[in-house]
Amino acid sequence: MFDFIFSHFLFVMFAGFLVIPALVIVVFFTSRRRWQKRPTAPGLVISSEVVATQRSDKDYGSKPEPCYMARIRYRYTVAGKEYESDTRTNAEIGPDSGIIRAGVDFPREIYAQRVADRYPQGARIVVHYNPEKPSESVLDV
Numbered sequence: 001m002f003d004f005i006f007s008h009f010l011f012v013m014f015a016g017f018l019v020i021p022a023l024v025i026v027v028f029f030t031s032r033r034r035w036q037k038r039p040t041a042p043g044l045v046i047s048s049e050v051v052a053t054q055r056s057d058k059d060y061g062s063k064p065e066p067c068y069m070a071r072i073r074y075r076y077t078v079a080g081k082e083y084e085s086d087t088r089t090n091a092e093i094g095p096d097s098g099i100i101r102a103g104v105d106f107p108r109e110i111y112a113q114r115v116a117d118r119y120p121q122g123a124r125i126v127v128h129y130n131p132e133k134p135s136e137s138v139l140d141v
Contacts, residue, residue, distance in 0.1 A: 043076035043127040043139075046084065048119045050112045055105060067105040070115035076127040078134040085127075085137050088115070 051071050054064040073086045088104070106112045119125065119139070130136040 038128045039131055040126050040128055041076045041078050041137075043074045043125045045072060045074050045119045045121055045123045045125055047071070047073040048116045048121050048123075050109060050116050052109070053105065065107070067107055068109045068112035069105045070112045070119075072116065072119045072139065074119075074125060074127065074139065076129070076137065078129055081134070083129075083135050083137065085135070087137060088119075088139050 049071050051069050053067055053069060055067045056062050056064040070088070071086055072088050073084065075082060075084050077083070106115075125139060127137045127139060
C-alpha cells in the first residue's frame, strides 16, 4: 500500500514540475501573441535611462541586491489623443491587461544599458496599444 501511495505522490510531484512551467510559458506566449495582433501607432521616445534599484525577497530573508532597469518613456497618439507611457514589454502587463509598473530588471547594468541604447531619446518607434484602452501600450512584443 505504501509503495502505491509513494509512487502516486512521486507522479504528482513530477507532473507538477512539468505542468506549472508549461502553463507559465503558454500564458506568456498567449499574451505576446495578443499584443502582436493589436493595432500600432507611431511614437517618439521622450527619455531613455538606466535606473539602479535594489531587489530583495523579504519572505525568504534575502539581502538586498543591486539591479538595473531600462526606463523608456515614450509618447504616441491614437485617434487624435496623445498618450505617454513607460511600459516596454508585455512582461510588465498582467494577464488581465492591467499594467504592472514593476518593470523588468537586470542583475547587471550593462544589460539594462543595452535595452536603453535600443531606444535613444528622440527615436521614432512603433507602439502596440490596446484598442479598448489606448493608454495601455507596449514597445517590445
